[in-house]
Amino acid sequence: MIKLWGIYISFFAVGIIGFLLILKATPNTEKRILGEWKEIKWEYDKVNTRQQTKLAFMPEEIKDMVGKQLIIHEAETWLFNPNGTLTLFGRNSEKTVEWRLKGRGHILQLKHTDNRTEQYNIDILNGKTLVLNFESNMEVRGIAKLTFNKSGG
Amino acid sequence: MLRKFSNTRTLSDNIQLGSLTAFSAGMANIASLMIFLSFSSNVTGYYAILAAELAQGEWYKAGVVMGWLFLFFTGSFLSNFIVIHFNRKNPYVAHATPILLEILCLLSVGVYGQYFYKETLVETEALLALMLFAMGLQNGLTASISNFSVKTTHLTGTTTDLAILFSMFTKKEYRNNEELAGKAKLLCAILGAYLLGAIISGVLYLHIQFKVFYVVCLSLAVVIFYDYSKIRLKIMKRLNMF
Numbered sequence: 001m002i003k004l005w006g007i008y009i010s011f012f013a014v015g016i017i018g019f020l021l022i023l024k025a026t027p028n029t030e031k032r033i034l035g036e037w038k039e040i041k042w043e044y045d046k047v048n049t050r051q052q053t054k055l056a057f058m059p060e061e062i063k064d065m066v067g068k069q070l071i072i073h074e075a076e077t078w079l080f081n082p083n084g085t086l087t088l089f090g091r092n093s094e095k096t097v098e099w100r101l102k103g104r105g106h107i108l109q110l111k112h113t114d115n116r117t118e119q120y121n122i123d124i125l126n127g128k129t130l131v132l133n134f135e136s137n138m139e140v141r142g143i144a145k146l147t148f149n150k151s152g153g
Numbered sequence: 154m155l156r157k158f159s160n161t162r163t164l165s166d167n168i169q170l171g172s173l174t175a176f177s178a179g180m181a182n183i184a185s186l187m188i189f190l191s192f193s194s195n196v197t198g199y200y201a202i203l204a205a206e207l208a209q210g211e212w213y214k215a216g217v218v219m220g221w222l223f224l225f226f227t228g229s230f231l232s233n234f235i236v237i238h239f240n241r242k243n244p245y246v247a248h249a250t251p252i253l254l255e256i257l258c259l260l261s262v263g264v265y266g267q268y269f270y271k272e273t274l275v276e277t278e279a280l281l282a283l284m285l286f287a288m289g290l291q292n293g294l295t296a297s298i299s300n301f302s303v304k305t306t307h308l309t310g311t312t313t314d315l316a317i318l319f320s321m322f323t324k325k326e327y328r329n330n331e332e333l334a335g336k337a338k339l340l341c342a343i344l345g346a347y348l349l350g351a352i353i354s355g356v357l358y359l360h361i362q363f364k365v366f367y368v369v370c371l372s373l374a375v376v377i378f379y380d381y382s383k384i385r386l387k388i389m390k391r392l393n394m395f
Contacts (some may be wrong), residue, residue: 012227015223015227016223019216019219019220019223022212022213022215022216022219022220023213023216023217023220024212025212026212026216027213028213028275029213029214029275030273030274030275037201046229084272098270099275101277102189102191102193102274102277103189103190103277103281104202104206104214104217104218104221104281105213105214105217105274105278105279106192106214107190109190117192
């Protein structure tokens, strides 16, 4: 009986300790995303247009249509600050919004000053590349993919 | 709802327990989806996500998902553990304790969310972990005391069983089988209650945010106090007799 209890207690102890060790040993998404990211390309997948074409690179006019209602429109460089703010640098503009990670760190939520929020799925995040997906259901329906390269050291 | 165990339970007992717990599970699940953008009881989905994260070498995310699954497992384990070890001493207390623990977990999520939540990732993961533990407690309890016929936190099995029953009802011999008809009623009640809870939670969340968890706790408290009032009524009747 004591042996059985030992097995049960060990099972739960190993589960909890193992879980805590994994979390401690690997850097979480909130730390990995910090810093400056330069926008490289916009791609558009699963386009719900007459041609149902898949575009490797999004033409400027489609990008404009998709992006004009988004917080990130015209941003070319994204700077994730540790205090939870994100500075979006455009060619002639600069704005600051709030950023949060949700779920298991796979969703990036951006909050505008007027409380408008947008959510992006983090597809890839490593030391060099950040890929965000978002679903557009405005003028152009489909999934857009934004790719960034880490910059600024 | 909570006083009887396994085969001594009637269809009505199971419908009452199934509806109320499914209602609260629907509320909790949608609240977690709207606040944390993640489900609190989608266990099958989390196994698939775990596999995907491991395949992509996302160790941190895989660790988080593994932890959530482990906590759901622990919740169900603890529920049944309490039921089978204390059922003989006092069935009502044995069955009410997991619900009480679930209320405590969800209340903690509500209070923390309302007063302390800074929306950091660690907080989000921890609160979701607490919710998965709570859902595990609930599912473990309802399945345990209803002889595995009531499971309320996710509906894959319920939808499958209902589809099988509906296809069986195309034959007269099954249509006239009272046990099967009762099972269909129970599953419909669970599905309806879950959906209703989810819709109400979605609407409430827009107005009261984290306070929606207090409403979930209130619906679970009904489960506990309904049976408590019945027990008191029985005792009072007995006392009057003597």
